[in-house]
Amino acid sequence: MIPLAKLLEAALFSSAHPVGLPDLRTVARDGETSESQILSALDDLRRHYDEDGHGVELIEVAGGWQILTRPEYTETIERAQLAARPQRLSAAALETLAIIAYRQPIGRGDIEEVRGVGCGQMLKSLHERELIEVVGRGEGMGRPLLYGTTPGFLEQFALRHLGELPRADELAVALRDPTGEGADRAEKATRDEERISAKVRANAAPQATAVEGANHSEAHGAVSPYTAAGG
Structure with a gap:
């Protein structure tokens, strides 16, 4: 060299x-x-x-x-406890993360409308893992907090940039208008959610382990984005 x-x-x-x-x-x-x-x-x-x-x-x-x-040695290294095995995300956390990744910046209300359930705990967990962060505020009532992914998200899923995510037009949830109405929306959101979470779950386990096993730094920012109204 x-x-x-x-x-x-x-x-x-x-x-x-x-x-x-x-x-x-x-x-x-x-x-x-x-x-x-x-x-x-x-x-x-x-x-x-x-x-x-x-x-x-x-x-x-x-x-x-x-x-x-190298990926072929990662499991052996982890089994020997020479490197920390990354904690896996729950299915709910993966679904929440996928929605944020494809629709960022996005507010808590829109995330919950897509998923059909509350996501405060999921947002807290993802923030603590430094996979998401507050990137601004929306223009609606109460100016809700908007979320986006972090460089740590790219690192976790071995992406050079967000452009390496699967095409957004393959995932209808990324394009769906959250203000629409109709009974079909709930069923469609469920199908979209399954497709989008499958894309992320396929990469959920990092393919390689860092040579240095240093821990991530403390979760950043003093904002508490999980209890803010409309956030």
């Missing part, structure tokens, strides 16, 4: 989360290393892992790069 690739490898190995280009350029220290040089060095590092049959791989995820255990 070239010296720059080795330096980037050390930086990535020390981080439990994806590292973006700006931080990787900072690691280069001289301030003259271009993004193209960084990307070339990352590609060199990736090939090194792939061609030499290493137990780890370099992937691009959540707007950065990360060194991860």
Whole structure:
């Protein structure tokens, strides 16, 4: 490997989360290393892992790069308790997360209308796991809190960006008008919910475990979005 690739490898190995280009350029220290040089060095590092049959791989995820255990070894590592097994989300939490992912920014009222049940506890759980965050307020009565996904969501589901989610037009729930009326809406929402949750559930278990087993940081923000009226 070239010296720059080795330096980037050390930086990535020390981080439990994806590292973006700006931080990787900072690691280069001289301030003259271009993004193209960084990307070339990352590609060199990736090939090194792939061609030499290493137990780890370099992937691009959540707007950065990360060194991860190869998927075929993840279960063995977890079984040996060398890395924490990620807690699985409940079906209800997955459904709530899917609705937010496809329709963000979205308020609590609209989420509950799609699901047909309250979602305060689900929102709290997803927020504590740093999968969603408050991204603003709506224009309706009471200016309800609006929710969106976080970089942690991308990391959890091994996505580089939201554009890698299944096409929104494949999921009618992403396009359905929450203000419509009619008995068919409840049945349709149930079908949509099943389809959208299936898409997310297929990726519910992360395909790789971070080399460093550091814990996530404390859930951010002082806003309490779970009891706010209309939030």
